[in-house]
Amino acid sequence: MDVYLDTGEEPDKPRTRIQEINRSAILVAALDVFSIHGFRGSTVDQIAQRAGMSKPNLLYYFRRKQDIYRAVLESILADWLAPLEALDAEGDPIEELRRYISLKMRMSADNTAASRLFANEVLAGAPVIGEFLATHLKELVLRKAAVIGHWVQSGRLAPIDPVHLIFTIWATTQHYADFDAQIRAVLGQQIDRPGYREQAAQAVLSIILNGIRPR
Amino acid sequence: MDVYLDTGEEPDKPRTRIQEINRSAILVAALDVFSIHGFRGSTVDQIAQRAGMSKPNLLYYFRRKQDIYRAVLESILADWLAPLEALDAEGDPIEELRRYISLKMRMSADNTAASRLFANEVLAGAPVIGEFLATHLKELVLRKAAVIGHWVQSGRLAPIDPVHLIFTIWATTQHYADFDAQIRAVLGQQIDRPGYREQAAQAVLSIILNGIRPR
DNA sequence: CTCCGATTTGACCAAATAGTCAAGATTTTC
DNA sequence: GAAAATCTTGACTATTTGGTCAAATCGGAG
Numbered sequence: 001m002d003v004y005l006d007t008g009e010e011p012d013k014p015r016t017r018i019q020e021i022n023r024s025a026i027l028v029a030a031l032d033v034f035s036i037h038g039f040r041g042s043t044v045d046q047i048a049q050r051a052g053m054s055k056p057n058l059l060y061y062f063r064r065k066q067d068i069y070r071a072v073l074e075s076i077l078a079d080w081l082a083p084l085e086a087l088d089a090e091g092d093p094i095e096e097l098r099r100y101i102s103l104k105m106r107m108s109a110d111n112t113a114a115s116r117l118f119a120n121e122v123l124a125g126a127p128v129i130g131e132f133l134a135t136h137l138k139e140l141v142l143r144k145a146a147v148i149g150h151w152v153q154s155g156r157l158a159p160i161d162p163v164h165l166i167f168t169i170w171a172t173t174q175h176y177a178d179f180d181a182q183i184r185a186v187l188g189q190q191i192d193r194p195g196y197r198e199q200a201a202q203a204v205l206s207i208i209l210n211g212i213r214p215r
Numbered sequence: 216m217d218v219y220l221d222t223g224e225e226p227d228k229p230r231t232r233i234q235e236i237n238r239s240a241i242l243v244a245a246l247d248v249f250s251i252h253g254f255r256g257s258t259v260d261q262i263a264q265r266a267g268m269s270k271p272n273l274l275y276y277f278r279r280k281q282d283i284y285r286a287v288l289e290s291i292l293a294d295w296l297a298p299l300e301a302l303d304a305e306g307d308p309i310e311e312l313r314r315y316i317s318l319k320m321r322m323s324a325d326n327t328a329a330s331r332l333f334a335n336e337v338l339a340g341a342p343v344i345g346e347f348l349a350t351h352l353k354e355l356v357l358r359k360a361a362v363i364g365h366w367v368q369s370g371r372l373a374p375i376d377p378v379h380l381i382f383t384i385w386a387t388t389q390h391y392a393d394f395d396a397q398i399r400a401v402l403g404q405q406i407d408r409p410g411y412r413e414q415a416a417q418a419v420l421s422i423i424l425n426g427i428r429p430r
Numbered sequence: 431c432t433c434c435g436a437t438t439t440g441a442c443c444a445a446a447t448a449g450t451c452a453a454g455a456t457t458t459t460c
Numbered sequence: 461g462a463a464a465a466t467c468t469t470g471a472c473t474a475t476t477t478g479g480t481c482a483a484a485t486c487g488g489a490g
Contacts, residue, residue, distance in 0.1 A: 016436070016437095016487095016488095018436075018437070018486095018487085019436090019437095022437090036338075036339060036340060037253075037255060037339065038252075038253050038255070038256055038335075038338075038339075039256070040252060040253070040255060040256030041253055041254070041255030041256050041339070043476085043477065043478085044477075044478065044479085045476095045477075045478095053438080053439095054438070054439055054440085055439090055477095055478090055479090056438075056439055056440085056479085056480080056481090057437075057438050057439070059478085059479065059480085060436095060437070060438075060439095063479085064478080064479080065477095065478065065479090116338055119334070119338055119393070119394075120253075120335075120338060122393070122394050122396050122397045123251075123253075123331055123334055123335060123338070123393055123394075123396075124251060124252065124253075124256075125251060125396045126396040126397065126400065130396065130400060133396070133397055133400035133401065134400040134401075134403075137397070137400065137401060138400060138401045138403075141401050142401075158421075158425065160418060160421055160422060161414065161417075161418040163401070163402070164414075164415060164418030164419065164422075165418070165422065167387075167390060167391075167394075167398065168387050168390075168418070168419060168422055170390070170394075171386040171387045171389075171390030171394075172382075172383050172386045172387060174386075175382060175383075175385070175386030175390075176382075178334070178337070178338055179334075179337050179338075179382075179385075179386075181337050181338075181340045181341040181345065181348070182337045182341065182348055182352070183382065185341065185345060185348035185349040185352065185353060186348065186349075186352060186353045186356050186357075186378070187378070188349075188353075199376065199379075200379060202376075203375060203376040203379030203380070203383070204379065204383060206373075206375055206426070207375060207379075207380065207383055207422075207423060207426035207427060208422060208426060209426075210373065210425065210426040210427075210428075210430070211421070211422035211423055211424075211425045211426030211427075212422060212425075212426075213425075215425070231457090231458085231465095231466070231467090232457095233456095233457080233466075233467070234466090234467095237467090258446080258447065258448085259447075259448065259449085260446095260447075260448095268468080268469095269468070269469055269470085270447095270448090270449090270469090271449085271450085271451090271468075271469055271470085272467075272468050272469070274448085274449065274450085275466095275467070275468075275469095278449085279448080279449080280447095280448065280449090431490100432489100432490090433488105433489090433490090434487100434488095434489095435486105435487095435488095435489105436485100436486080436487075436488095437484100437485075437486065437487090438483105438484080438485070438486085439481105439482105439483090439484080439485095440481105440482100440483095440484100441480105441481090441482095441483105442479105442480080442481085442482105443478105443479085443480075443481100444477100444478090444479090444480105445476105445477085445478085445479100446475100446476085446477080446478095447474100447475085447476080447477100448473105448474090448475080448476095449472105449473085449474090449475100450471100450472080450473075450474100451469105451470105451471090451472080451473100452469105452470100452471100452472105453468105453469090453470095454467105454468080454469085454470100455466100455467080455468070455469095456465105456466080456467065456468085457464100457465080457466065457467080458463105458464085458465070458466080459462100459463085459464075459465085460461100460462095460463085460464095
């Protein structure tokens, strides 16, 4: 599965070297801008400037603002879902979930912009990725919830609702990226201390894993 | 403490009956609009229409768009923090936290717009409430973290980082409001079933409370 | 080098939108 | 019930912004 969203592009157009460079510069710039201001709060000019080109030039690569937005979401969706996809029914439940949570925490910290872009989109009612969520994401979640459900049934996890466990994991891990400003305000410069990320990950892991360990 | 944000208003101006009515109609409308589209994505006209008045009339009550936005945030901040304020050092730790989490879940479900408004503001880097977060919120969090810290030290809670516990609670409870579109996409019409809210609350309570229960 | 398609941009347009204002309507006050 | 204060709005302005276009420039294939 290589295409998640209809980005309104020609599928097989070969790209020149310059196109390759500029398109990716635009996507990087657009991620930064959209992730902070949201779709409507961002301007094409902002993105063009950050990408180091003029607005008409940017619009030469993406004819409409919407097209840039869709392309950025598209470029991230696969990565965003990969960790859940990797949850292995054959593995040890606690270890599998530890790995999943750790990975999500790391992704959140390493790519705060992507996390915030999703948050903005979903907060606005998911106008662009709504259909994707209702099909691909739903399918993935239900499939992995079944795996977790089996773990529960076999007594290898405490009796919890698998889907809500997934929601809880998403909520906590993404919180550190999405609400960075709030966390930063509360913790001040602590947040930039070397061990901070590990400490946060450890706290989340401790609460959730102990919360679902069989009793 | 009655004023959290500088809303740029005359403090003691008495309000007429009509002012009272219209100002609150505007705040209600603005909450709905801002919470979905964010500050820059919302228009004064949208808010005016939803409040049932003309744009110039709205601007008679709030001279600038920013003023409306600040006033809405101001009108919500106190309520939003009250539950944490109520965490009682003298109570039973698990019961106190159960009450806190339940209350936050209920607030999130009953007032999704307020939750999303905050999410939008913080996501954008908290340009308006940033100072408030770094002072009042920080003070409150550290004060309550100390309470939780004592519970941990006396062995009445498992050894967890109190501040991260608070973050985890915020993350999970607000997730249900902020990411409603995503949850709705995954769960479909289930979300409107009678017992759904209780089920979600139960799942969150189960994971977190078991996660911090002394072992 | 030379030509042709690809790339770039200054200048521009149309629509959206925050905010103003003066005049008219309504409510309150005495 | 009349004057004063408050409230309301149509019409307007200035600015921002998404998007167009023709002309200029650049880059690579032969």
